[in-house]
Amino acid sequence: MASTVDVYRFHRFPDLPPEIRIQIWQEALPDTPEPALFSFQKGGWEPQPLAEDDEYYNEFDDSNLALIFDYNQIKGRYFIPLALVNQEAYDVVLFWAREEGLEITYTKTKRLPVFTRHFDTHDTLYIPADKWDDFIDAPRARMREDDLLEPGVARICFTLTQLAIPDTILQRNISALRDLMDNFTQVNSILVLSESEIPDYTSECMDEIPLAWGYEVHSNGAYTWDNIVDEFRTEGLLDSKDPATKLMMKAAGKVGRDLSDEDMLLFRLQRAKITDIGVLGPRVFTPKPIPATKTQRLLQWLRNKKKQGK
Template identity: 30%
Template structure:
């Protein structure tokens, strides 16, 4: 009989699923939980010799050994897979690591190797998302550049074709970590994962300690969110104009065009400490379609690097409650709440509504068709993105 379980199964779905493991949940015994996890991780490569020394000398290791020894359906599991899943379980922290665990298990597809290769490949493709999910990427200085516009670009002046323009280049931002769990399943899945990475513009880089590989991709202005910390807001707004007053720009006429990032995020404290944040944003060269307000910012929400110029991954999650939409009515603009339940953010909503008075002038001046303020939560996203070289 197995020992008293340390972890218990909260929910399990066997195909392209994720497991939510919660401590002290009496729904199912830990033996059942471990059996389901190991099934998902089964690689199906030859016979596995059940040796107790192959497993860590822990309670979880005992349970895995008992399952392997008595369950013929789990033959084919490798030592590496056993070590990997054991570490995942023993280091599990429901509140902190839920997102990491979901993504880790979601990519480990239970697959029957008696199936034709064409069908297996189709299953591997089905385990991959259509595209990488949006990420929260920290702002950094040094992304404004000077260049001349081509004849087809907006703002080009045929009477002064050499006139310099100052613009924000998102390609100069750091890359962000990408989770590709399918890469670590087996060789067949790895080939599919690498092809998907190539299509997505995802590359492999070395970690900071040069001992592992990291998947990363550049900032995507169409769906990623640029996060500006509280202490960098002024620098974020003023950088393009500060650059134009440097000695190399003295005496030159330079045009600065609006930066259409799409999504900018600020901490909730920014709105409370600087109610003019909305006006400032539209007075300066930034025109986001959505301003995310990060509620209850985690204490570890800070810029960290997984590798050279590769930021550790953060994402945003929608909080309870809806967005505020800037709308026009009777020639006047104001924020209106979307159709949703009240969420406890009424103080924030009312402050935004109050400080938005007069915002319409900046919006109409720059031909902004729509604008939204959306409360969100920031979530640290950690996954099996690297492997030891």
Template identity: 25%
Template sequence: MAAANSQTFHLFPYLPPELRAMTWRASLPENDPPAIAPYQGGSWNHSPVPATSIHSMEWEYHFNLGVTRVKIPLTSVNHEARDVAITWAHKRGIEVIFNEVTGCNIYIRRHDPVRDIIWFGEGAFQSFARQCLDMQMASGQNAIIPVPIQIGQFAIPKNTLTDRWFMRSLRAAMHSFCGDVLVWIIADEHPSFHTNTNHEKAPPRWEVGATHEGESIFWDGLTGRLEVGGGAQILNDHSYERLIEAGHAIAERLAATTHGVTHFGLQAAYAVRL
């Protein structure tokens, strides 16, 4: 007990308020970490651009995703810490919802298609790849569709690697991507979400278990180099072979065509529910 008490800084409440607030703020991250967002077919929505646009009939496409819970442990410390945490949350577009059932606040935000990780369950990536192609083919006199698509990370089940249509779908979708693209290969338990528009019953939060990252292969568009990375052994031999095969195939396609992808990677990992 004495050892435990020695870890407590009993004089903290007597520090100047400015110093205490600085301490609370220092305990908060710059931004909420990336969360896994479930893909839903047909979630590309179009909306007209402002009237000031030179293209009166131009359309922009946005990838609408749901909401995710945000864990902010600091809100449970005391009133002073909670005020600092809620101010931090509001500045980052995090909404505070009071749950009348539990009598507690919950914190939610909308998924970001670039910062967060889009989850494609069994067969969903093929549908997404078709949408990418349809968007590009739909461009015409009255519809100017901006491509490439801004998607930073997405995740697929391990079994998708062995799907005979996956490589074709991935190559097709790569024409729509730009920037840095990372594909997480999720082993074992897959994320599951309860779709409910009631914010008091926001879907559970899932993240990639960054402390248990597995096998990987990365392509650098600036140097043209393809590197196989280490990590924990997560995949079986067959899935690992498919991972390497997919990395080489995508690297060859990207190197041979004009594209907006600067870096591409495949990384095995586990999904963790928080």
């Protein structure tokens, strides 16, 4: 009987020179994490002194505090399957992650490495339906805490301009966008997700820091406020049969008067969808050339790590 050959394994891979193995692992590394959706997490509102040139600064007020949303406290997690192949691949991923500014943590059972990064301005804050009320009330709730009852707050500062929400928020409260405008005046772009398209994904790390979600906006248009004619106009072709799009357009009608009264220059609503759930896989399109110096640094780091027994 002919022997069965395992065509899916390269059994001589460990016999390759370490430089070649390292280059192969490097080619399998993921791309730099793209802008993602980071779920809203409680906290993040911190008091800071107002500068003297701030319009809310009062020379007769001893406190002069602003309550600022520190988005750097928001985190998202990623799984990188390559890190689970073997120790050498894990080391290559760890080196790459450190250069990309990712932090490494582990699931509660300590079995799976998870890579964490902080929210950045190119990311989008996602507000789940069950967290909407907490999000809207968060600055006022923070001002009710003991350390801010005495001095008081002169200004609430929320610098993010784009948020993402599920359509169920609009389904439950069609005036939700008006509530948003009343509390967070800087926000001028809303991505609307269909709740039915949001994956029901749970894992042992979800109760601590949520996984970051990859996303993309729909290519079939947006609903944008035109302050010249004081009405919303359609960009592209919106899917009038899509339930989430219908809710988005209906909600826009509820805030039109407010946008006109406040002379709002920009307010945009657009459908978006989830593309992945916090998994960074290997590059699948155009591999990026890896500088020889980077490979050399990686090899030296691995040698030092081996000598130190880490």
